[in-house]
Amino acid sequence: MRILTISRWELRKGGTDFDKKTIAFTAFLLVSIGILSLLLAQNGLHINDNIYKAAVTDPYIASVLETDDRFYVRVAAEDEARSLFYYEGYDLLIIGNAVTHHRKEKSIAALDALDRAVLRYDEARLLGYNDLNNTFPVWINVERLSREQVFQQPSLQKLPEFEKTPLEDAGQAPVMQTPVQGKTAQPARTPSFTELSGIKKGLPMKEQDLATPSHFNPPIPFKSVVMSFLFIFPLFFIAQLYSSSIMEERVKRKGELLLVSPAAPYEIVIGKLLPYLLISMLLTAGIIAYIGGTALMLHILLPVSLMFLSTAFLGAIIARSFKELTFVLIFLSVILSGYIFLPAMFSNIHAISIVSPVTLVVKLLENEMITLHEYLFSTTPFYLVSTLVFMFGIFIYREEDLFTQKPIKSKLADSLQVFIGKVPAPLFFLSIVMLPVVLLIQLMLIVLMFNIPLRYGIVAFIFLAAFVEEVVKSAGIYTVFSRDLKELTTRNALAAGILSGAGFFAGEKVLLLVVISSIAGSVFGSVMGIGLLVYPLMLHVTSTTAAALGMRYMGTGKYLLSVLIATLIHAAYNLYLVRGVIFG
Amino acid sequence: MGNTSIIVRKEVSSLLNEKTLILAIIIQLLIASLSSLLVLGLASFFDPSALGKYDTPNSDIGIVGEGEINRFIEKSDARVFHYMDLSVALDDFYAHKIDAVLVVPQVKSGDAGIIRFTLYLPDSDIRGTLATLQLKAPLEAYEAYVRDVRGTRIGFEPVRLYVGDMPKKTSTYFEFIYGVLIPLLVFTPVFISGGLIIDMLTEEYERKTMELLMVTPVSFSEIVNGKMITAIVIVPAQVLLWLVLVGINGVSVHNTWIILLMVSIIAAIIVLTGAIVAVRFKKRVISQYLYSQILILMFLVAYLFPDSPFNLAAGLSAGSIGISSLLYCGAYAVLLLPLYVYLKKTSAS
Numbered sequence: 001m002r003i004l005t006i007s008r009w010e011l012r013k014g015g016t017d018f019d020k021k022t023i024a025f026t027a028f029l030l031v032s033i034g035i036l037s038l039l040l041a042q043n044g045l046h047i048n049d050n051i052y053k054a055a056v057t058d059p060y061i062a063s064v065l066e067t068d069d070r071f072y073v074r075v076a077a078e079d080e081a082r083s084l085f086y087y088e089g090y091d092l093l094i095i096g097n098a099v100t101h102h103r104k105e106k107s108i109a110a111l112d113a114l115d116r117a118v119l120r121y122d123e124a125r126l127l128g129y130n131d132l133n134n135t136f137p138v139w140i141n142v143e144r145l146s147r148e149q150v151f152q153q154p155s156l157q158k159l160p161e162f163e164k165t166p167l168e169d170a171g172q173a174p175v176m177q178t179p180v181q182g183k184t185a186q187p188a189r190t191p192s193f194t195e196l197s198g199i200k201k202g203l204p205m206k207e208q209d210l211a212t213p214s215h216f217n218p219p220i221p222f223k224s225v226v227m228s229f230l231f232i233f234p235l236f237f238i239a240q241l242y243s244s245s246i247m248e249e250r251v252k253r254k255g256e257l258l259l260v261s262p263a264a265p266y267e268i269v270i271g272k273l274l275p276y277l278l279i280s281m282l283l284t285a286g287i288i289a290y291i292g293g294t295a296l297m298l299h300i301l302l303p304v305s306l307m308f309l310s311t312a313f314l315g316a317i318i319a320r321s322f323k324e325l326t327f328v329l330i331f332l333s334v335i336l337s338g339y340i341f342l343p344a345m346f347s348n349i350h351a352i353s354i355v356s357p358v359t360l361v362v363k364l365l366e367n368e369m370i371t372l373h374e375y376l377f378s379t380t381p382f383y384l385v386s387t388l389v390f391m392f393g394i395f396i397y398r399e400e401d402l403f404t405q406k407p408i409k410s411k412l413a414d415s416l417q418v419f420i421g422k423v424p425a426p427l428f429f430l431s432i433v434m435l436p437v438v439l440l441i442q443l444m445l446i447v448l449m450f451n452i453p454l455r456y457g458i459v460a461f462i463f464l465a466a467f468v469e470e471v472v473k474s475a476g477i478y479t480v481f482s483r484d485l486k487e488l489t490t491r492n493a494l495a496a497g498i499l500s501g502a503g504f505f506a507g508e509k510v511l512l513l514v515v516i517s518s519i520a521g522s523v524f525g526s527v528m529g530i531g532l533l534v535y536p537l538m539l540h541v542t543s544t545t546a547a548a549l550g551m552r553y554m555g556t557g558k559y560l561l562s563v564l565i566a567t568l569i570h571a572a573y574n575l576y577l578v579r580g581v582i583f584g
Numbered sequence: 585m586g587n588t589s590i591i592v593r594k595e596v597s598s599l600l601n602e603k604t605l606i607l608a609i610i611i612q613l614l615i616a617s618l619s620s621l622l623v624l625g626l627a628s629f630f631d632p633s634a635l636g637k638y639d640t641p642n643s644d645i646g647i648v649g650e651g652e653i654n655r656f657i658e659k660s661d662a663r664v665f666h667y668m669d670l671s672v673a674l675d676d677f678y679a680h681k682i683d684a685v686l687v688v689p690q691v692k693s694g695d696a697g698i699i700r701f702t703l704y705l706p707d708s709d710i711r712g713t714l715a716t717l718q719l720k721a722p723l724e725a726y727e728a729y730v731r732d733v734r735g736t737r738i739g740f741e742p743v744r745l746y747v748g749d750m751p752k753k754t755s756t757y758f759e760f761i762y763g764v765l766i767p768l769l770v771f772t773p774v775f776i777s778g779g780l781i782i783d784m785l786t787e788e789y790e791r792k793t794m795e796l797l798m799v800t801p802v803s804f805s806e807i808v809n810g811k812m813i814t815a816i817v818i819v820p821a822q823v824l825l826w827l828v829l830v831g832i833n834g835v836s837v838h839n840t841w842i843i844l845l846m847v848s849i850i851a852a853i854i855v856l857t858g859a860i861v862a863v864r865f866k867k868r869v870i871s872q873y874l875y876s877q878i879l880i881l882m883f884l885v886a887y888l889f890p891d892s893p894f895n896l897a898a899g900l901s902a903g904s905i906g907i908s909s910l911l912y913c914g915a916y917a918v919l920l921l922p923l924y925v926y927l928k929k930t931s932a933s
Contacts, residue, residue, distance in 0.1 A: 017867060017870060030877070046890045048895070098745075101751070103751070106758060111751065129738055134740075137693075140701045144712075251790045323599070323783040324604055326783050327604045
């Protein structure tokens with residue numbers, strides 16, 4: 001009940017922020033944006049205007065070039081034109097109808113542009129003839145058939161091999177067949193002028209079914225990805241409002257009143273979250289209804305909303321100032337967006353794309369089926385991580401962390417300390433609890449590693465993945481010893497290392513059973529410790545113990561160095577595991 | 585003046601202390617490191633045919649029927665497989681042996697009717713995109729050939745140009761890199777600074793420290809000026825970093841100094857706008873919200889005019905304009921005056 005009361009307050013506060021003056025100004029801005037978009041849609045975007053310079057002797061050719069905004073045209077006598085071309089950086093020289101160009105990137109690009117400009121000019125004139133058979137004689141009718149996708153692992157570059165199709169005997173007369181679903185009987189449609197001339201304007205979102213060769217554009221490969229951006233865009237704004245609201249209470253110290261009220265921290269946090277979650281889900285549902293999606297998309301986008309809101313919450317409680325909040329938020333959203341959108345670009349190419357929930361949205365938009373396994377695989381990490389972020393956030397939702405200028409690192413240690421104080425065998429369970437975070441970061445790393453060649457990608461991934469695991473396993477140990485929760489003895493360090501390593505191992509095995517099996521067969525999978533049982537246990541315990549002992553003998557101030565040593569041990573083992581792929 | 589420089593020093597040191605500036609640069613670097621994918625993604629959106637130049641394998645295309653087109657397709661990159669009838673070709677298509685099926689009509693160039701091809705493509709598949717790309721050139725060549733035959737019937741004479749030595753490669757990325765990517769990179773720090781000034785000012789209001797500052801010998805306009813100067817000077821520094829990075833990646837950027845000058849002027853305009861919003865509305869939530877809308881508005885305006893800062897950045901970096909652009913820079917600088925006067929008026933009330 002208290003949760004709902006807090007939600008209502010939060011909504012009311014949002015209402016008073018947007019007073020009449022603000023709403024009027026917003027309305028004015030929105031109307032202007034609408035009018036400008038219309039203007040742009042009509043006049044076309046001005047991109048690359050006058051980027052190429054051409055010196056031309058024939059005024060007729062000049063008039064042809066002037067139909068293209070990209071050209072700055074100068075009509076001159078032959079000598080003058082030559083000197084413009086050779087000494088004043090003109091990109092093209094056209095004497096009569098002979099074209100000369102520099103052997104430079106820009107000049108070659110200008111040549112391409114010239115080619116298109118002349119073609120467009122000719123086609124515009126041909127349109128005047130009103131004689132389709134002789135002016136636009138060639139048409140292509142595109143039929144799109146859906147076929148099952150084939151996935152390739154593990155490299156993007158490598159394409160599947162298949163045996164050569166035997167060549168049919170070309171000497172025989174071809175037999176014409178009607179296509180399977182008698183769809184060809186449509187009469188040749190006469191294209192309208194806008195169809196022929198208007199293609200260049202705006203973004204080419206619409207796929208044509210019937211076109212002449214010069215207007216025959218390939219389907220945009222990432223259309224659905226762009227469409228799925230529609231869903232994510234409002235989330236940026238809502239996350240921004242949510243974090244602003246929390247930060248404002250911290251800055252103005254209004255939140256102190258709530259903290260001394262009978263409401264528990266978790267009630268306050270959830271109460272404040274609910275309105276924003278509700279609004280984002282309503283907006284998402286609206287967009288789904290608008291573009292004609294299915295209710296299933298709402299299930300996929302719920303964890304995405306939660307993820308955005310949880311990062312906003314995290315940013316808002318660890319930042320020390322508005323500036324820091326802005327940058328922490330941009331940083332987190334850039335990473336999150338990369339994780340969400342980059343894999344989606346490969347939705348039809350590579351199995352790894354399923355790590356992102358947006359891939360599932362893309363698939364649904366393209367009328368493909370998704371399996372329950374895919375749904376669990378892509379959304380479980382999001383559910384778990386956002387829950388974790390909120391949980392650890394609630395731990396430090398208290399006076400001494402919200403209203404002081406503590407650095408980010410010590411706030412994070414604070415929340416670990418609360419966890420350690422609350423749970424029996426804390427180091428064991430901390431490793432388990434943090435696993436989803438590790439999984440998410442590692443999946444993100446895999447996505448990034450696709451940027452570099454596979455061989456280097458794996459090595460880089462091994463080190464980074466090991467580093468992430470070691471940081472997570474030793475963070476609790478660091479907290480215990482740096483905050484003097486336990487005496488820093490060799491015995492205690494050994495015990496901590498063993499507990500934490502064993503916990504991580506146990507959690508990893510459980511998690512594997514639940515989600516990972518899609519990438520278990522790939523190289524990345526074996527690096528993430530799938531498969532053997534005894535060795536990984538020893539590995540996790542050994543490396544974490546090394547980190548713990550490092551802190552014991554070098555002091556907790558040398559935490560980073562201890563973790564790096566543990567990382568090296570860990571990475572060496574994994575390198576040995578995949579030696580075949582890298583050196584073979 | 586002395587007081588203003590105190591504020592500048594305070595703000596700069598707080599930027600460095602909170603590591604916000606470093607975080608900002610990391611963010612931009614992160615975007616840059618993703619750029620190989622980003623360039624591929626954005627470029628193919630901007631011009632899908634760019635994909636064809638990205639080291640792509642040949643597509644396997646099944647051809648049903650025979651015609652003059654075969655001559656043109658054989659010259660292209662596509663691998664061709666001939667079929668006698670469509671159903672066999674489609675079987676191979678569904679078995680992933682070929683990526684597209686082109687059905688060639690029996691109408692010839694010398695005939696009267698429309699020559700209508702049917703092309704079967706896999707739906708929403710990158711291989712369909714590639715097949716389309718590799719078929720486009722031969723189809724265009726074929727169209728030109730048919731037009732040559734039929735154009736004489738209606739007395740049409742195409743514009744004919746002859747190129748001395750045709751370059752082997754074409755340059756599809758050029759317009760995207762200079763027209764879209766560089767302007768975007770160059771103006772990102774500007775947008776960030778606009779948000780920064782709002783954070784700096786609204787924080788003083790919301791913490792109620794503005795009132796404390798006002799009782800010190802520092803005047804209100806000195807506080808605002810100091811913060812604005814900080815937000816503005818970090819812009820050309822970041823832009824220079826960007827241009828150097830782009831240069832390292834093999835894209836030659838012309839007129840670096842004029843670009844830096846222009847970006848600084850535009851940064852001043854945006855920062856002044858942000859300051860006006862912050863001083864007027866005083867709350868961060870509202871100010872940031874309105875600022876992002878104003879930004880979208882300015883973005884749209886920028887594409888409406890050929891001499892907008894975006895297009896100037898494109899022209900300058902590509903070396904298409906030079907000193908003459910200083911005229912426009914001057915025109916933009918004139919805008920600063922009314923904005924500054926308005927800010928003064930707003931803060932006085």
